[in-house]
Amino acid sequence: MERKTAVQAEDNRQEIHITREFDLPVDLVFKAYTTPELLEQWMGTKVIKLENFPHGSYRFVTTDPMGNDHGFNGTIHEFEMNQKITRTFEMENTPFTVQLEFLEFKPLSDQTSKLSIHSIFRSVEMRDQLLKMPFKQGINMAHNRLQSTLESLKK
Amino acid sequence: MNLRRDVFQAIADPTRRAILTLVATQSMTAGAIASNFDSARPTISKHLQILTECELLEQEQNGREMYYHFNAAKFKEIADFIEPFRQHWDTKFNKLEVVMKNYQKKK
Numbered sequence: 448m449e450r451k452t453a454v455q456a457e458d459n460r461q462e463i464h465i466t467r468e469f470d471l472p473v474d475l476v477f478k479a480y481t482t483p484e485l486l487e488q489w490m491g492t493k494v495i496k497l498e499n500f501p502h503g504s505y506r507f508v509t510t511d512p513m514g515n516d517h518g519f520n521g522t523i524h525e526f527e528m529n530q531k532i533t534r535t536f537e538m539e540n541t542p543f544t545v546q547l548e549f550l551e552f553k554p555l556s557d558q559t560s561k562l563s564i565h566s567i568f569r570s571v572e573m574r575d576q577l578l579k580m581p582f583k584q585g586i587n588m589a590h591n592r593l594q595s596t597l598e599s600l601k602k
Numbered sequence: 603m604n605l606r607r608d609v610f611q612a613i614a615d616p617t618r619r620a621i622l623t624l625v626a627t628q629s630m631t632a633g634a635i636a637s638n639f640d641s642a643r644p645t646i647s648k649h650l651q652i653l654t655e656c657e658l659l660e661q662e663q664n665g666r667e668m669y670y671h672f673n674a675a676k677f678k679e680i681a682d683f684i685e686p687f688r689q690h691w692d693t694k695f696n697k698l699e700v701v702m703k704n705y706q707k708k709k
Binding site: 454465467471578 | 684686687691692695696697700701702703706
């Protein structure tokens, strides 16, 4: 089966391309990105602020399974209804510096669409570190689960 | 010409992915690989050259014939690096699709 989400990260470049085709009209995908209640549902994050216009800003807070809060914020640079969002993205309290993101929404048919995200990092090292992050998180989470299982066995 | 081929560029091409799929199950000669495609032989040769340069394919001389092997270790190296990140987003986007389909139904 063809994978719906594709990630392209060429060697020695400080950028990532993510593309995804949706079985949804383009305006609904755009809405999922711009309506706080909907964004909260699929991103699993709290939307503190979301100003959908140029020079507007946004801030999300995600609580991890251990109860720690992680903040994300950025500024909107371009906002074109059902077409594109250009914004910065920053993870608060991490060694990662701000990224620049270009989100493009394109209709493929009345009922299908494609989202392309082009993220640019400060350095190749930073990009590679971020790519490895979900992998590390996965290992940490598995480790934590193991830990709590072991703790409960001790009782 | 690029001396150091980019592996990600190499697997981005559908024909090259198809070649890898073919060779993954058994070693094959260039002629045998080409017979599976409509493309001209030189086009396939070029694809094989690119895949060999980025070490996804390995050549081995067997008598008069040159066989191509799939280098699983190299492929795993690339796949492992990006795959968790891709899965992370794939899961999020699958969720988006579900959330918006429900939203669509309610309207």
